[in-house]
Amino acid sequence: MEEKTVMIRNLVKKFGSFTAVDNISFEVSRGEIFGFLGANGAGKTTAMRILCGLSKPTSGEGTVAGFSINSEQEQIKRHIGYMSQKFSLYPDLKVWENFELFGGIYGLNDKEIRIKTDSMLKALSLEDARNMYVRDMPLGWKQKLAFSIAMVHDPEIVFLDEPTGGVDPVTRRNFWETIYDAASKGVTVFVTTHYMDEAEYCDRVSIMVDGRIEALGSPAELKEAYGAADMDGVFTRIAGRGAAGQ
């Protein structure tokens, strides 16, 4: 059987009488790039926070990197990487200081941090930027750097929360190459996005509407099932139906 990095069964999250996540189930395999799509307010962020160990589900169960989302949140946090739409690096710290900070937070020792910093900067061809302040870097660099730092502790799965917000297509394409690269090394990538061209890059995609997963499959399958030319068409059809049903 294929190794599953994420397994979720009947996950529900309620805030008072409001159901943000309504009984969702899915699995993500090791090394897979899983697109988590949905309109604003569809429950993406809430679901993702549960997967990251930031909040507990109202009911349902599941594992992330082999640890229970109900009882082993601390372990989950240790084994995942996270990068959000805002460039989650400290702009007033230098590049190597950001490595040092996050390496330290994830429990790496000085030597490990040094090795990681060197190898990662080399992989990004950013060796010369080691002493640069993050705020002075171009957007594309920052993004790649943020992704690298999210992976500084070799997590099994990395969560990317709209990683490419406000970035031009070329830089975005570039960034996705970094993602492919990580996935090819066996890292599971869990990504939310608003860009439908990015959805095409994913191995599989789920589309959330009003807290439920309305569609789940590879981009090709979904396009066929919904008779759309591209993911944009699929998304409009599904999300539009959800909105009309309200």
Place this chain on the structure above:
Amino acid sequence: MRQILSFIQKEFRHIFRDVRTTMIVLVMPVVQIILFGYAVSTEVYNVVVDVVGDMTDPEVRRIVERIDANEYLRIGEVLPSVSEIEGRFRRGSPKAVLCFGDRFDSQAGSGKGASLRIVADGADPNTAQTVTAYLMGVLASEQMEMATALTGSSGPSFSPNIQLMYNPAMSSSYNFVPGVMGLILMLICSMMTAVSIVREKEFGTLELVLVSPVKPFWIVLSKLAPYLVLSLVNYVSVLLLAHYVMGVPVNGSLTLLTLASLVFVGSSLGLGLLVSVISKTQQTALMICGMGLTMPTMMLSGIIFPCESMPAVLQAISCIIPAKWYVIMVKKIMIQGVGFASVAKEFAVLTGMMAFLLYVSIKKFKTRL
């Protein structure tokens, strides 16, 4: 441990990378203490006093010379008549005018008594009051000598000899230094902490830290630690300045004073954390700290206006301001030099406040995540 140290190191980098923050943290306390200590002084030096009267009159001359000899007072002009007084006040030179009656010397010697009037410039009531008091003092001692000379006895059977315990020179820095200490520690601890946390909220970096395996309690602690350290640095520098530059004594136990300051710092950090929980932007945090913490502290903690002379409502409000209790303690320990027993009540109140604020704010901080 390594995690916490990485965090604290990062926090210090934030502080010293930002010129404005560094200035606020390290320069502001010194500027404040000097401003309050020197510029904002309620003492009166070299105040000009004009005279209306006959300068050939021996008694008038004696009094005028006495006034001129006083270190706080200086004789300005001798005016020909009382009608000139207003013009002189309007030009702002004298703060008071001493008007002697006609034939002052002989009248004073007679049983009827002589007429003497002090006209002070009430536009500046503080100075007017102080100058009047000085003049009265000078006149009283002159009167005693005159009585002795006339009757041969020692004159009136008693005359009050005013002595100001703990602050014989009525130096206003005795009042301001404890207040400024309270203000500075509160500003550094509450405002800086609140702003630094809210800034991370704004940047989105707080999220990143929260998904890390570091427990929220430790995140809070490593956020507070640098400001605790800095406030202690400030505490020491303000104390040194106050003692060696302003000449404010430290009569009581330094350990007790430090302990009281630590408790106050703790409650201020709690306040800062609380502000960071309720505000979404740095601007909001600054507003809340400025209007909600600094202003009430300045106005109500007895730094500028004595609590005792406030209306009952304000007095009641002043009791929930931590700085009030701290300032009372600092005054008692530094200037009166009392021991723990005399500040036990204030100490207990402040400790209670600290425990409450830290508990509530850390709990709130965790649940908001």
